[in-house]
Amino acid sequence: MLTNHHTHSLYSDGSSQPEDYILEAIAKGFDILGFSEHSPLPFENKFSFRQENKDEYLVLMQTLKQKYASQILIFSGMEMDYIPAISENFIKIKTEYKLDYLIGSIHLVKPQNCDDLWFTDGPDFETYDLGLNELFGGDIKKAVTAYYHQLNEMIESQQIDVVGHLDKIKMHNRNRFFSEDEHWYTLLVNETLELIQDRDIIVEINTRGIYKQRSETTFPGFSILKLLKALRIPVMVNSDAHKPHELDLSFDQGFLLLKQAGINEVVYFKGNGWGFEPILA
Secondary structure, eight states, X not given: OOEEOOBOOTTTTOSSOHXXXXXXXXXXXXXXXXXXXXXXXXXXXXXXXXXXGHHHHHHHHHHHHHHTTTTOEEEEEEEEEOOTTTSOOHHHHHHHXXXXXXXXXXXEEOXXXXXXXXXXXXXXXXXXXXXXXXXXXXXXHHHHHHHHHHHHHHHHHXXXXXXXXXXXXXXXXXXXXXXXXXXXXXXXXXXXXXXXXHTTOEEEEEOHHHHTTSOXXXXXXXXXXXXXXXXXXXXXXXXOBSSGGGTTTTHHHHHXXXXXXXXXXXXXXXXXXXXXXXXXX
């Protein structure tokens, strides 16, 4: 079974119309394609879904689901940006947009006692460095701790199905500021994984860092994959596609890493819940 549940069209920060991704998915032999636009946020930015497009999008997705029902299963999800005291309640958005599932992610970190936000994503590592220095005084431990604590707060306060690119905070680190085997960092990761386990949440294995050449491994990396196996936390492989041709990029590497970590099955959305599919050798 070939699936991707993390896909961005031009309704957020992707390149193309949703139907272009569907046609590409059918050509590649996909069984399931899930769209996950970035959730709307109450300030101007270049990546979030715009509220004024909601009605148009809802009609379009329903039309596309019906049009291609005999060839592929199409689902409507959303990648929810969690920002304390700023982002809307996730279930409210899920209801308003008639969504099938929610991916919860952190892209913008809000320091305590500060209204500014640290943008940790995107192609430009200088933006990461600028926020680190201006908002956290260059203290990487303080900054990364804020990221994981915000992720934990999302897990505890919101209802999500999947955690998106769990350790993406490492992307612009590039082994410059910290090592992933440092004790303080592993403690943060373990705390987050325990919360995920307690709430039966899925963790995505996100391959975008590999094919965009921004990471040597998936988000999360291999050491965390082994912990996911030990904790029996369910996983899925997603490409975080922003262009149609990216739908299955670096999937081979993602599945290989899972097998090497001892993980033998992945999760997929089946319309009325989640199912499990064995990873073929």
